[in-house]
Amino acid sequence: MSQTITGADILIQALEREGVEVVFGVPGGAILKAYDSIFDSGIRHVLARHEQGAGHMASGYAHATGTTGVAFATSGPGATNLITPLADAYMDSIPVVAITAQVASASIGLDAFQEAHTWGISMPVTKHNYLVTDTSEISSTVHEAFHIAATGRPGPVLVDITKDALAGSIAWSGPSEIHLPGYKPSVKGHPKQVNAAIDMILASERPVLYAGGGIIRSEASEELRTFAEQQHLPVVTTLMARGAIPDSHELTLGMPGMHGSYTASTSMQKADLLIAVGARFDDRVTGDPQFFAPDARIIHVDVDPAEIGKIRTPDIPIVGDAKSVLTQLIDSGATALAHRPLPDRTPWFDQLAAWQRDYPLTYDQDPDGPIQQQYVIDELAKHSPPGTIVVAGVGQHQMWASQFWGFEEPKTWINSGGLGTMGYAVPAAIGAQQGRPDTMVLAIDGDGCFQMTFQELITAAVEGIPVKIAVMNNANLGMVRQWQRLFYNERYAGSELSATNPDVVMLAEAMGCAGFRAEHPDDVVPTIEKGLAVDDRPVVMEFVCDPDAMVFPMIKAGGSNDVIIMGPEDL
Amino acid sequence: MQHVISVTVENKPGVLARIASMFARRDFNIHSLAVGPTEDPTRSRITMVVDGPEMEQIVKQLYKLVHTIKVVEHTPGEAIEREIMLVRVNADTLRRGEILEAANIFEAKAVDVGASTITFEVVGEPARLADFLEIMRTYGIVAQVKSGRIALAKDIKSPARKQKKTA
Incomplete structure (x- = not known):
């Protein structure tokens, strides 16, 4: 016998069936019925101070746990405030499900209070989205949304549900099966292509394995490492793939691209073969694609067929999930190696070693100051436990964190790569900490980024989520300042913040966090020690840094990756 | 292209x-x-x-x-392609016969006749519609509206380059 149930209860029960333990959100008029149902459920609700914060928390949670993050927002401004995090998750292929409420279906199109065309606004920044006006469709839609978000190339999915659909009651006979006739992501690669790839690899004298964020998303780190070792391939890890293979591994060359290491970028320029796995030839990696890796043949493995050939036509395209295809490559590689030797790549590895020796990542910390961010990052890394999850905002601090932190495990580096969303770090760190309560989560943030979303530290303090935030306060939008210095004749239009306003320590304390400040290089280590010792509330460590420091190496936007600026002397 | x-x-x-x-x-x-x-x-x-x-x-x-x-x-030539078009042409009494004769060759149907215009309906392959327009241009086109093209692959063994769905 069926019983009657409200749409709101159907929604919450569907979330429970999906294994959702926590949602990040902000309530409002249209979504109140769903909040009334979540109140009685086992799902934890984390009340963000802004829907953008809720969205980035869901994304940070998804990054750190490998599961799908969930954000809630009401109609109109609640939903529009979620757009930036959705666009961010879309660019970085992060599985997020956003549940938004819509005005009652009879009011749609009448410019009702807090009405926005959420379905239309969110369409270009989501993998898929829904408008649900019928109570009976809530359950199947939510399950479809989770399926789409997490499978194939992951991404955000938005479900907009009208107020009357949430409030309405129906006779309930259990969840229905999902039906998606047009959605069938490929998992396995074509065996012929896999074998052809192995042939090409075994004929290559100067190969580079170009590992992208798809490795992290498909949890293929073990396979990546096994494959690289089996085929003796040097590996570059993109900004989204840092930690996909340990930085301490002898085959690892670090991050390529605009602020990548000389060796990583140059290895691709000089390679005769690039094996791209879960990477998308992003402009921050390739520079001008016309000059990118000119001598390289390309094997491109991606779960999204549209990425293959979008920027560079491959010699061997393989559509499939990184983990599955790497497993196939390992099997095919083992068979081939049983009766064929690996080519002698000694000259190539000698060349790579010479570049690493001649062009290391370096910095100088003057003992009298000012503080260099690279020094702070180095000391933070030395004082943090293994496996610490590092979260960054966007800008100079992000690049230095990627360059100078040695990542040893996947899912220990969370940042906004594709969209470049300033303000990402604080809420994403909170989401990550919520998902991984036993791991230290450390956000490395800039003062510009920090001032976009620091209010979420109130959420962290009130909800008992003890994240650690290192604010690199150079009193400027540092990367903007760097570009103005290099390309805009030192005209610092609109990029100067303030070294003293706000007082970050007082601000931290006002929000219920511990606050510490380092103004001199000698203060750095004691400040880190004090900050990392606090574990009963969030901590903000402020480092007053050199405003004139610049990130190197640097390849000019749209330039050739053959022209790498190693420091001010190259300008 | x-x-x-x-x-x-x-x-x-x-x-x-x-x-x-x-x-x-x-x-x-x-x-x-x-x-x-x-x-x-x-x-x-x-x-x-x-x-x-x-x-x-x-x-x-x-x-x-x-x-x-x-x-x-x-693939061009391996699909049946059709468009429909309505064209209103200047047609004073002196040239009406001439215009109707030309229209007849294109199997264009006169669907409306005004004091100084005729409106034709033409259905067919896109190239044919283009040719008809070219002829009518000499008389003066007052208004023209065209549907989007519809197409169906011909019923032969490998009628079109079908791309396999993978995502």
Whole structure:
């Protein structure tokens, strides 16, 4: 016998069936019925101070746990405030499900209070989205949304549900099966292509394995490492793939691209073969694609067929999930190696070693100051436990964190790569900490980024989520300042913040966090020690840094990756 | 170069908006578009004429849309292609006979006759419609409206380059 149930209860029960333990959100008029149902459920609700914060928390949670993050927002401004995090998750292929409420279906199109065309606004920044006006469709839609978000190339999915659909009651006979006739992501690669790839690899004298964020998303780190070792391939890890293979591994060359290491970028320029796995030839990696890796043949493995050939036509395209295809490559590689030797790549590895020796990542910390961010990052890394999850905002601090932190495990580096969303770090760190309560989560943030979303530290303090935030306060939008210095004749239009306003320590304390400040290089280590010792509330460590420091190496936007600026002397 | 593609989609609200939005976002250009029901009520078919060299990306991006079932790119000459057009032509009494004679060759049907104009309905292959317009231009075209192109692959063994759906 069926019983009657409200749409709101159907929604919450569907979330429970999906294994959702926590949602990040902000309530409002249209979504109140769903909040009334979540109140009685086992799902934890984390009340963000802004829907953008809720969205980035869901994304940070998804990054750190490998599961799908969930954000809630009401109609109109609640939903529009979620757009930036959705666009961010879309660019970085992060599985997020956003549940938004819509005005009652009879009011749609009448410019009702807090009405926005959420379905239309969110369409270009989501993998898929829904408008649900019928109570009976809530359950199947939510399950479809989770399926789409997490499978194939992951991404955000938005479900907009009208107020009357949430409030309405129906006779309930259990969840229905999902039906998606047009959605069938490929998992396995074509065996012929896999074998052809192995042939090409075994004929290559100067190969580079170009590992992208798809490795992290498909949890293929073990396979990546096994494959690289089996085929003796040097590996570059993109900004989204840092930690996909340990930085301490002898085959690892670090991050390529605009602020990548000389060796990583140059290895691709000089390679005769690039094996791209879960990477998308992003402009921050390739520079001008016309000059990118000119001598390289390309094997491109991606779960999204549209990425293959979008920027560079491959010699061997393989559509499939990184983990599955790497497993196939390992099997095919083992068979081939049983009766064929690996080519002698000694000259190539000698060349790579010479570049690493001649062009290391370096910095100088003057003992009298000012503080260099690279020094702070180095000391933070030395004082943090293994496996610490590092979260960054966007800008100079992000690049230095990627360059100078040695990542040893996947899912220990969370940042906004594709969209470049300033303000990402604080809420994403909170989401990550919520998902991984036993791991230290450390956000490395800039003062510009920090001032976009620091209010979420109130959420962290009130909800008992003890994240650690290192604010690199150079009193400027540092990367903007760097570009103005290099390309805009030192005209610092609109990029100067303030070294003293706000007082970050007082601000931290006002929000219920511990606050510490380092103004001199000698203060750095004691400040880190004090900050990392606090574990009963969030901590903000402020480092007053050199405003004139610049990130190197640097390849000019749209330039050739053959022209790498190693420091001010190259300008 | 123009390409004609047939996109079979789930017959769901908003599917056209999704396709239009994707084309806008990816900077692809739609020359013409016709949407209609198919033999299966759960499916619609969209015939698009698209410009530009990016066919591979267009097909792949169409497939990324969750509601897309199948995309067929028609090989020229291997599909039946039709458009419908209404053309209002200047036709004073002196030239009326001449115009009707020309129209007759194109099997254009006079569907409205005014004091100084005739409106023709022409159905057929796109090239034929273009030829008819060219002839009528000499008399003076007052107004013209054309449907989006529809196409169906010919019923022969390998009628069109079908691209396998992978995502």
